[in-house]
Amino acid sequence: MSQRTCLVVDDSTVVRKAARRIIEGFGFRVSEAKDGQEALDACRSALPEAVLLDWNMPVMDGITFLRAARAEFGPDQPRIVLCTTEAELSKILEALSAGAQEYVMKPFDADILRDKFTQAGLLEEAA
Amino acid sequence: MTPDSFNFLAGLVKARSGIVLTADKGYMLETRLGPMLRRESMQGLDALAQRLRAPRAEALAAEVVEALTTNESSFFRDGKPFEHLKKLLPKLAAARPPGQPIRVWSAACSSGQEAYSIAMTAAELGPALGGRKLDILGTDISREMLDRAQEGVFTQFEVQRGLPVTMLVKHFKQEGQRWRVAPELRAQVRWQFFNLMEDPRTLGRFDIIFCRNVLIYFDAPTKSRVLGSLAGMLAPDGVVYLGGAETVLGLTERLVPAPGERGVYEPARATAKAG
Structure with a gap:
């Protein structure tokens, strides 16, 4: 079986690096994009299994990417987990209705990402 | 020292x-x-x-x-017991006389995530419970934890541990950086100071008992005594959930593992007396 893949989309190098380290620890091969447009291009060349997605980014923001990805690739693939400082209920509802599987409010740590990846169906429940 | x-x-x-x-x-x-x-x-x-x-x-x-006391808790901790609960609640609802609530005890409830997870599990089942109410009791020996549990307010960090975001938006109200459990869920849970060293029979009978990651802090005689008490309070078709590192083996014969399940224990059936 080929290794599972996750695309980390965030305009902050620091956040991408932190997320990469954690998600690699879950056994995923991680690639990075710094905005929604780069992420969309990456998905078109090879669709990852998971996308960890920031909201506020230059060029194309996360919610625009989310809607474009759902229109182009369907409701289930890739599994998309928002990961953003936006913590308002209205924003969470907006992301869910646009087709996000899960939602992480920054700051995050490995435990939160593991739980959210589990709920998004990307990881098995730890026995 | x-x-x-x-x-x-x-x-x-x-x-x-x-x-x-x-x-x-x-x-x-x-x-x-x-x-x-x-x-x-x-x-x-x-x-x-x-x-x-x-x-x-x-x-x-x-x-x-x-x-x-150790007050570690998270929503839907360990997942599996709540998967089991989801299957068990409709069976118990069907087996009880009309109007009788299903009684659930969250023993050593800490800040209340377990009790609220039970309430959410029931809420998600909706019509499958046929309108059956749950009467959930959360007990702890920490008054500070009981106050927190009763208040039902959790930090952004806490609501991201174990809780699917769909349940967060459905069952919580946002208050600034924190999240408060919705009144419908809070209404199903009562909180009470209780020490597991005391005789628990005063709490009544239960259909379901969650007593997870508590026994690990006790010595064997205390474990045996507590497990025996729990068995005595349990409905014949009820279950006890224990933590992943806990067992009844060698501690009590009144509870036996539920076939094919982990961490789920049933009252031992009375064995037929030799004729």
Whole structure:
């Protein structure tokens, strides 16, 4: 079986690096994009299994990417987990209705990402 | 700290909470009791032990025990028990007379995530329960935790542990950086101070008991006694959920593992008497 893949989309190098380290620890091969447009291009060349997605980014923001990805690739693939400082209920509802599987409010740590990846169906429940 | 002081403190904690402090837990006493020592201007744990031996130390003793309880909790912790609960609740709802609520006990409930997870599981089942109500009781020996549980307000960090975001938006109201459990869920849970060292029969009978990651702090005789009590309070078709590292094996014969399940225990069927 080929290794599972996750695309980390965030305009902050620091956040991408932190997320990469954690998600690699879950056994995923991680690639990075710094905005929604780069992420969309990456998905078109090879669709990852998971996308960890920031909201506020230059060029194309996360919610625009989310809607474009759902229109182009369907409701289930890739599994998309928002990961953003936006913590308002209205924003969470907006992301869910646009087709996000899960939602992480920054700051995050490995435990939160593991739980959210589990709920998004990307990881098995730890026995 | 002298061995004598350690033994005195460990004895006090064991008598009051069942929690066994082994000699390697000296560091834990230092860190957990440090704030209290500073507040009371005491020189160290020896001074604390001395104070506790004097009369009228009740409030201080209670505080020591409270400081040494472990209050780790998260929503839907370990997942599996709640998967089992989802299947069990409709069966129990069908088996009970009309109007009788399903009674659930969250023993050592800490800040309340387990009890609220039970309430959410029932809410998600909706029509499958045929309108059957749950009567959930959360008990703990920490009054601070009980207050928190009752308030039902959780930090952004806490609501991201174990709780699917769909349940967060459905069952919580946002209050700034924090999230409060919706009134419909809070109405299903009662909170009560209760020490597992006491006779639990005063709490009544239960269909379901969650007693997870509690027994690990007790010695074998205490484990046996608590498990025996739980078995005695359980409906014949009820279950007890224990933590992943806990078992009934060698501790009680009144509970047996549910076939094909982990961490789920049923009352032992009365064996037929030899004729």
